[in-house]
Amino acid sequence: MRKSISVALVGATVVACGLGVVGTANADNQPRVTDIVGVGSDTVQYVGDFLADGDNVGSSGYNTNNPSRRMFNIDATADAAGRAVYGAGGVAISPQVVLRSGLSPVARPNGSGAGIAAINTDAAHSIDYVRSSRLPKASEQNIAVASAATATSPGSAANGALHSFQIAVDGLQMATASATNAPANITCGDIVAIYKGTITTWNQVTGNSAGSTATIVPVKPQAGSGTIGDFESTIKACNGGVAVTYGPSVITSEEHDPSAIAGNPNAIGPFSSGRFNLLQSGYLSTYTLNSIKLQGSPVVGTTATSGAADVFYQARKLFIIVRDADVNSTIPFQNGSTLNWVKTLFGTAASWAGKVPSAGLFTSAGVTQAWADQGLTTSGA
Amino acid sequence: MKLTFKSVVAGAAALALATGMTVVGASSASAAAATYDPDPNAAGTLSFYDAAGNQIAGGSTTGPLAAYYKASGPKVGAFAFNLGSMSIATPQDGQPTNAWTTVEQTTSSQNYTTQQPGYPAGLNNPATNVVIKSASTDTSLVAHITTFPNASVQNPNTYQVRVYTSASATTYYSANIVVSGTTWTQSFPVLPTQVTTTTTLAAVTSPVIVNAGATTLFASVTPASGAITSGAVNFLDGATVLGTVAYTGSNPVTYTVPASGAGSFATGSHSLTATYLPSGLGFSGSASAVRTLVVNPVASSTSIAVAANVGSGVALSPVVLSATITPTAAAGTVVFSEGATNLGSAATNASGVASITVSTLVAGSHTIHAVFTPTDTVTYGGIAGDATAFTLSTPLVDPDYQDIKVTVDNGSLILSSPWSPTNKFDLGHMTLDPTGTYLYASAKFGDVSNPANGLTVTDTRAGNLGWTVSAVANNFSDGALPTAHLIDAKGFGFTGVTPRYITGNAINSATNAVTPHDVAPNTLTATDTHTGLGAKTAIADVVNGDGTVRITGLLELYAPSSTVAGVYSTVLTFTAA
Known part of the structure; x- marks a missing residue:
């Protein structure tokens, strides 16, 4: 459906009903033509859920006062606990999702890269925003710009360049099971060796010669996720600027899924500091409190990124990516409003995601609210 | 024609001075209620309070509307969460209030159950009234108006303020405000008309000497009707608040200015007033008339040196009597006398000397007494002194004394x-x-x-x-x-x-x-x-x-x-x- 038609239906779609959803997004509820739909990052999905519908302690989401035109946040995983199903060899079984009522199901975008790829091929403008734990790559930006030049469907929205808004800061740390054979505070340099396969047992880790001889199980996030991209850029930097080739023992799991690590004393993998905070808050009943722990104890939101001799840590920014053409649209989002949907939800420091009264929703998701307009900035090739 | 003498007695009329003045306080909301009031979809009404817990009926649109938003009742609904928030809604003609799409959450979601016990009295019991607290980071009314301007024909310049007692609640407590320029005024619920008050400051003894003693001020507050039970009285010296005293309705209230040290009166003229500061909207504030208090400095002490220049030393010859006053800035008059006889007087000159010449002193011993009275009795004190006794000798020829008298008739x-x-x-x-x-x-x-x-x-x-x-x-x-x-x-x-x-x-x-x-x-x-x-x-x-x-x-x-x-x-x- 086209966004221009949604304007014509404004008067007819105002109904007195409340969405009244608190907590996790309900994937069975389909977005209406007047809703703003987002897909993408697993890392950012609970931030989006809480911004849309409120958190699990009773804070209001955007949809509490706006039941007719909603922020509809489609999770990266069909499992609200943030888990994905992986087949042999770590191949994810991709679930389906209906992006708009009346459309056929499509593959659920899972991850920053999948979300960006989805919006870049979304000439029908079913997707309004992408959650991402990284900025678009230059190649992705080029595709977005090119798609505008090649749009041929009559009345199709020219996608144009991708515009990014930072909405929060998070951290990336190495996680292990609480009962683990891993020594504490493994350096970034040793993480490189573990994922290369040159360190295969715990007693080979620097300073842990008396440690366990059990085989290490390195876990990496799924391809296309923002987390894998950040993880690989950090270990690359710790590897003297050389991309790390994964050893044979590395397995793939859904990013920030504790089930791949908890209960395995030899598993280790990068984990969102914010997701860890959310799990430890008891939000997800499928998670056993304190079943995993994080290496090091930096404060989420610091800008420090580890060197080879430091405990692995990466400061991360979390983003909402939209079409640049939507940023300055003259179409009001809510009836009676002077603001378009971008400026209402994400696009200014006074927007729903930017303003201070919404900070509690970010805290509930385990991260820290930090708004900034990144414009058309890209990162990486 | 007859010509007669008559005596006429003239009388002066006494003027009654006004000692109390009534200042009309802030007027209650005068804007009309909106067409949708009372809102059928609201669970109750809302009232606004400042940081001290005093009810207010208006304010600025550029910051938080109020420090506290008080619902007329407790949490609505049986939801588990006790998080509430305040939202502002812009009326939409033709739409029921619960269908407005122009509602914008203004404050953060707050746990009123855990936070309210720390709020001012009257605002601290969520079991009776949910209260939402504002913060400087709240969405301002100006920002809301920019996003959702009022385009209503039925209710222009009107905005509805709502308190939700749960994110899951569909009902709310509400009040209406009307915006004019950069100010807002409550229009619903309609507030009762304020009762005017009169504040009186009792007369003070004036002038006084600085640091000579404490000064107690007495103020009384009288309402036009009813009884005042709260508020405060400020005692002011010009624009400076000397002290603030809680007022519970009992007159007079007093404040004592210390005799010396911090807070005491400095020399000079002081314009004293008392003002009543109401704690709610039932009574207006008022200020008293001015009482002037003059505080004078302690008069500087003076000294006197009296001298007699006997000249020839013979009786009935010229004798110059002089008195030297210090400091020389203390100008005034010196009266010379001997016993009960006033010998004459003179003003001090620029050197502080006053002198007269007398030629009536007979033979014998004389002791001259001089009394100095300063012109500026505030700054300088008076003083008296005696000249050293001297003796005049008998003249060679006996003097002939003649009494002379003159009569001044009454006249006609x-x-x-x-x-x-x-x-x-x-x-x-x-x-x-x-x-x-x-x-x-x-x-x-x-x-x-x-x-x-x-x-x-x-x-x-x-x-x-x-x-x-x-x-x-x-x-x-x-x-x-x-x-x-x-x-x-x-x-x-x-x-x-x-x-x-x-x-x-x-x-x-x-x-x-x-x-x-x-x-x-x-x-x-x-x-x-x-x-x-x-x-x-x-x-x-x-x-x-x-x-x-x-x-x-x-x-x-x-x-x-x-x-x-x-x-x-x-x-x-x-x-x-």
Whole structure:
């Protein structure tokens, strides 16, 4: 459906009903033509859920006062606990999702890269925003710009360049099971060796010669996720600027899924500091409190990124990516409003995601609210 | 005409001074309620409070509307969460209030159950009233208006403020505000009219000496109706608050300014007031009238040195008496005496010295006493001292003492004129005016050429007192029998009253002028209310009366045209006191 038609239906779609959803997004509820739909990052999905519908302690989401035109946040995983199903060899079984009522199901975008790829091929403008734990790559930006030049469907929205808004800061740390054979505070340099396969047992880790001889199980996030991209850029930097080739023992799991690590004393993998905070808050009943722990104890939101001799840590920014053409649209989002949907939800420091009264929703998701307009900035090739 | 002496007693009217002043406080909301009020979808109403917990009815649109938003009841619904928030909604014509899409959450979601116990009294019990607290980071009303401007025809410039007691609640507590410029005013619920108050500050003793003692101020607050039970009274010195005292309705409230140290009065003039600060919207604030307190410095001490320069040292020869006052800035007068005899006085000169020369001191020992009185008694103190005793020798030739006396008589104040019962002043023949309405006659009672034909006032009284000359006349009568015909004296007037001075006299136009007063006659029209010479009226007065002056003018008479022909007479009496 086209966004221009949604304007014509404004008067007819105002109904007195409340969405009244608190907590996790309900994937069975389909977005209406007047809703703003987002897909993408697993890392950012609970931030989006809480911004849309409120958190699990009773804070209001955007949809509490706006039941007719909603922020509809489609999770990266069909499992609200943030888990994905992986087949042999770590191949994810991709679930389906209906992006708009009346459309056929499509593959659920899972991850920053999948979300960006989805919006870049979304000439029908079913997707309004992408959650991402990284900025678009230059190649992705080029595709977005090119798609505008090649749009041929009559009345199709020219996608144009991708515009990014930072909405929060998070951290990336190495996680292990609480009962683990891993020594504490493994350096970034040793993480490189573990994922290369040159360190295969715990007693080979620097300073842990008396440690366990059990085989290490390195876990990496799924391809296309923002987390894998950040993880690989950090270990690359710790590897003297050389991309790390994964050893044979590395397995793939859904990013920030504790089930791949908890209960395995030899598993280790990068984990969102914010997701860890959310799990430890008891939000997800499928998670056993304190079943995993994080290496090091930096404060989420610091800008420090580890060197080879430091405990692995990466400061991360979390983003909402939209079409640049939507940023300055003259179409009001809510009836009676002077603001378009971008400026209402994400696009200014006074927007729903930017303003201070919404900070509690970010805290509930385990991260820290930090708004900034990144414009058309890209990162990486 | 008879000339008589009469004494006149003048009295001064006492003025009642106002000591209390009522200041009209902030007016209650005057904007009309919205067309949707009371909102059928609201669980109750909302009220606004400042940081101290006082209810307010308006404020600025550029910051948080209020410090606290108080719902008229507790949490709505049986939801598990106790997080509430405040939202602002812009009315939409044709839409029920619960269908408005122009609602914007303004505050963060707050756990009122855990936070309210720390709020001011009246706002701290969520079991009775949910209260949401504002923060400086809240969405401002200005920002909301920018996003959701009011386009309503039915309710222009109106916005609804809502408190939700749960994110899951669909009902809310609400109030309406009307925006004008950068201010908002509550329009619903409608607030009762404020009762005016009067604040009075009791009189203070003035002047006082600095640091001489504490000053207690007494203030009273009186409502036009009802009883005040809360608030505070500020005691102010100009714009400076001396102290704030809680007010519970009992008068007076007091505040004591310490005698010295921090908070005490400095020298100078102080304009003291008391103001009542209400704690809610039931009563208006008010300020008292100003009480002036003058605080004088402690007078600086002075010293005196008295000396006598005996000259030849012989009795009855010139002796110079002098007194030197320090500091020299302390100007004033020194009186020299010996025993009960006042020898004379002199003012201090620029060097602080006052001196006189006396030649009346007889032979023998003398002790001269000098008393200094400063001109500025606030800054300097007076002082007295004695000169060292000295002796005057007997003159070679015995002096001859002669007593001389002089008497000053009381004197007299005399009025005189050439007119008498046998030499009546003739006003002439009355003539009918051209309209045939009245009869009129006039004649000069002395003039510039013949001032002696008027009234002569001669004053020889001791003391050069002032005088006032007044005049009054009986009705004119023709003496006819059995019933005389009368002309009402109200038509009899004395105009063009002019003093005629005598050259070289103490009463003169330059330094001691007489003030004349005309007595207008009643011209017998329907609107003329003059009483003419029918009532005793002053015609001239002077400040220093000794001397002689003549008073002249035009005597006029109006009579009705119905007056019977004849010769009419009256007695015009001049009195002076």
